[in-house]
Every structure is written in structure tokens, then in C-alpha cells.
Amino acid sequence: MQYHLRIFKSISMKKMYLSGLLFLNALVLQSCKEKEKQAIVDIEVPVVQVMQQDVAIESEYTGQTYGSSDVELRARVEGLVESMDFREGSLVKKGQLLYTIDPLTYQNRAEMSKANLAEANSMLIKARSDLDRIEPLASIGAVSQRELVAAKAQYEASRAMVESSEASVRNAEIELGYCRVVAPISGVIGISKVKVGDYVNRGPGFIINTISSINEIRVRFTISEKEYLRIVRLMKEKGVSLGSGIENVGMVLADGSPYPSKGKMNFADRQVDPSTGALTLEAQFHNPTSIIRPGQYVKLQLVTEFRKGALLIPQRAVNEMQGLYQVYTIADSNKIDLKLIKLGPAYNMCYVVEEGLTPQDRVVIGGTQMLRSGSVIKPNDKKWSPDSTDLSSLIN
Numbered sequence: 001m002q003y004h005l006r007i008f009k010s011i012s013m014k015k016m017y018l019s020g021l022l023f024l025n026a027l028v029l030q031s032c033k034e035k036e037k038q039a040i041v042d043i044e045v046p047v048v049q050v051m052q053q054d055v056a057i058e059s060e061y062t063g064q065t066y067g068s069s070d071v072e073l074r075a076r077v078e079g080l081v082e083s084m085d086f087r088e089g090s091l092v093k094k095g096q097l098l099y100t101i102d103p104l105t106y107q108n109r110a111e112m113s114k115a116n117l118a119e120a121n122s123m124l125i126k127a128r129s130d131l132d133r134i135e136p137l138a139s140i141g142a143v144s145q146r147e148l149v150a151a152k153a154q155y156e157a158s159r160a161m162v163e164s165s166e167a168s169v170r171n172a173e174i175e176l177g178y179c180r181v182v183a184p185i186s187g188v189i190g191i192s193k194v195k196v197g198d199y200v201n202r203g204p205g206f207i208i209n210t211i212s213s214i215n216e217i218r219v220r221f222t223i224s225e226k227e228y229l230r231i232v233r234l235m236k237e238k239g240v241s242l243g244s245g246i247e248n249v250g251m252v253l254a255d256g257s258p259y260p261s262k263g264k265m266n267f268a269d270r271q272v273d274p275s276t277g278a279l280t281l282e283a284q285f286h287n288p289t290s291i292i293r294p295g296q297y298v299k300l301q302l303v304t305e306f307r308k309g310a311l312l313i314p315q316r317a318v319n320e321m322q323g324l325y326q327v328y329t330i331a332d333s334n335k336i337d338l339k340l341i342k343l344g345p346a347y348n349m350c351y352v353v354e355e356g357l358t359p360q361d362r363v364v365i366g367g368t369q370m371l372r373s374g375s376v377i378k379p380n381d382k383k384w385s386p387d388s389t390d391l392s393s394l395i396n
Contacts, residue, residue: 038244048363050353050360053312057303058347063221069185073208075095076202080101099180121162127151131152214294223274223278231304263284265281267282311352327356
């Protein structure tokens with residue numbers, strides 16, 4: 001009997017021990033749930049109001065820079081280069097001597113042409129003298145008319161010879177002048193493709209150097225045929241032309257820094273390239289500091305679209321997943337609501353929202369990895385402006 005009583009007491013104590021453990025576990029779980037719930041409620045995230053305003057949408061294009069004038073220097077005579085009278089990469093002035101080509105051959109040609117001219121002048125003087133002598137004799141019948149006609153013909157031939165010799169002299173002097181290559185414009189000269197002692201040939205394909213005037217810089221870029229049609233319709237609504245009606249064109253340099261001054265459109269090409277389906281346009285910028293050189297690649301920003309009453313949100317508020325764009329909005333009782341949206345073009349550091357939001361919505365910006373739809377948060381409303389280029393303070 002006592003044995004069975006001890007067994008019963010032992011079983012009762014174990015049940016009481018297990019019950020106590022279960023009770024303590026329940027208290028711990030309840031406490032954890034309350035702390036977790038309290039932690040979720042205490043999450044503070046920055047929230048911004050959806051903005052609605054008129055915006056001018058800019059498009060970005062990659063272009064290449066050119067000088068306002070890029071003149072290629074070509075040799076117009078053949079011969080050895082005797083001198084280079086400039087420093088490569090320096091500024092040169094219009095009319096400045098750049099190269100000297102061996103002039104000896106052309107000097108000889110000029111002297112021969114002058115000698116032929118002197119001989120032709122002597123023949124002309126003799127022919128004029130003969131004609132003056134024969135004309136009075138022919139008038140009194142002392143010589144035949146045949147001799148008079150011959151004298152006149154000889155005089156005309158001599159005069160033509162003089163004119164031909166004069167032309168030869170001018171041509172020889174011009175060729176001799178081509179032995180001195182001078183700068184056709186003022187600007188920056190490039191690296192020479194020939195050195196002293198090199199033999200140069202005449203012809204359009206033999207370029208010896210290039211001079212660029214860079215006080216003004218031209219930037220050429222291309223747009224697609226589809227973009228061209230859209231922009232042309234927009235320009236027509238504004239009453240301006242595509243070639244020269246767009247002003248305030250922005251430029252971004254290769255290091256990402258914006259160019260300080262704005263440019264304007266110069267022209268649009270007469271046709272769309274049938275091989276690429278693109279249209280070439282050109283913008284012009286002032287370059288007083290000569291920081292822009294020909295051949296650079298830059299990005300151009302120009303207004304190509306206007307939207308009235310567009311809805312704007314910061315780019316930081318948008319999450320992308322498998323090609324779908326979504327934002328967290330604040331619903332009733334500060335609960336999170338996940339919404340799918342349709343994005344339009346970018347504007348500064350914002351997006352234009354075409355579908356999915358209203359001007360009354362507030363969206364969460366930053367810390368979205370910790371959020372779930374239906375979670376309760378503590379919103380921290382932030383003031384912001386879509387026209388600001390720096391929105392990093394919104395998540396601080």
C-alpha cells in the first residue's frame with residue numbers, strides 16, 4: 001500500500017512540474033508576442049505625399065562634340081617639308097605660317113614663266129611695229145592686202161601669247177605660295193601628321209593637320225524616327241521648329257558633372273537615315289574656357305514632353321520585382337498597403353506615375369525591406385519637392 005502511495009505522489013509531482021513548465025512557456029511566448037507586436041508598432045518610417053504638378057520631361061541623348069569650324073589642312077603642292085613653325089596643340093592665328101614645303105621646283109617654274117612672258121611681250125612689240133608700218137602702205141596700195149591681213153594676224157597671236165604667259169606666271173606664283181602653308185582660321189591646331197623631312201603629296205586624301213575653332217562647340221546626336229515624330233508634334237503645338245526652336249539644352253560631361261551654361265539647337269538634318277532610321281540633330285554651346293574639345297562624348301538633356309497635373313513620387317519609394325513596380329502606401333490606422341503602379345518617364349530624382357496612385361496617397365520611402373502588407377507603422381511625414389535634385393535627406 002505504501003509503495004503504491006509513493007508511486008502516486010511521484011506521478012502527481014511530475015504532473016505539477018510539467019504544468020508549471022507549460023505555464024511558464026505560455027508566459028514567455030505571450031511576452032515575446034507582445035514585444036514583437038510592440039516592436040512592429042514602434043517601426044518609424046519616412047512617408048511622403050504624392051505630388052501633383054505640371055512637369056517638363058527631359059530626354060537624354062549621347063552626342064559627340066565638334067568645333068564651330070574644323071578645318072583639315074592639305075598640301076596643295078608636292079615636296080619635302082622644310083619646317084614646322086608652330087607648337088602642336090597650341091592656339092594659332094589666321095594667316096600664321098605653319099609649314100614650309102621645299103619651294104625650289106616652284107621657284108624655277110615661276111622664273112621660267114616670267115621669262116616666257118618677257119619673250120611674248122617682245123614678240124608683241126615687234127608685231128605691233130610691223131602692223132603700224134604696213135597699215136599706211138596698204139592704204140596707198142604699196143603692199144598687198146594679203147600682207148596687211150598677215151600682219152594683223154601676227155599681232156593678235158602675239159597678244160594672245162602675252163595673255164597666256166601672264167596666266168602661266170600667275171599660276172606659278174600661286175603654286176609657289178602654296179609652299180607656305182598658313183592657318184586658314186584662328187583656333188587650336190592638332191598633332192601634325194608629317195614631320196620635317198617627310199615628303200607630302202597633293203590631293204584631298206593627304207591631310208597634314210586639323211585646326212578647330214572652339215570658342216563655340218557643336219554637339220551632334222541622333223534620335224529615332226519614333227522620337228522625331230513625337231517631338232515634332234510637340235514643337236508644332238508650341239509653334240517652334242525642331243531645328244532651332246529648342247533652347248535651354250543641358251549638357252553632362254563624361255565625369256557626370258553638368259556643363260554650367262545651356263545651349264540651343266542649331267539644325268536638324270534634311271532626312272532620316274534610311275539605313276539606321278535615325279535623324280541627326282546639332283546643338284551649340286558657348287565654350288569660353290575651352291574646357292570642351294572636339295571628339296568628346298557628352299550627354300544632352302532637352303525638354304521633349306510636357307505633362308499637366310502629373311503625379312510624382314521619389315524614385316526611392318519604388319520597388320521593382322520581375323518587371324512589376326510597386327510602392328507601399330499608408331492606409332487607415334497606419335497600416336501598410338502594397339500597390340502596383342505603372343511608371344512613366346523620370347523627372348529629376350522622381351518618377352511620373354501613370355496608374356495606381358492618387359494625389360491623396362502617401363507612400364513609404366526607405367526601409368521597405370522590413371515591411372509587409374498589413375503591417376502597422378508609425379509614419380514620419382517628410383516635406384519634399386520634386387524639383388529638388390537631392391532627395392537623400394528624406395530617409396535621414
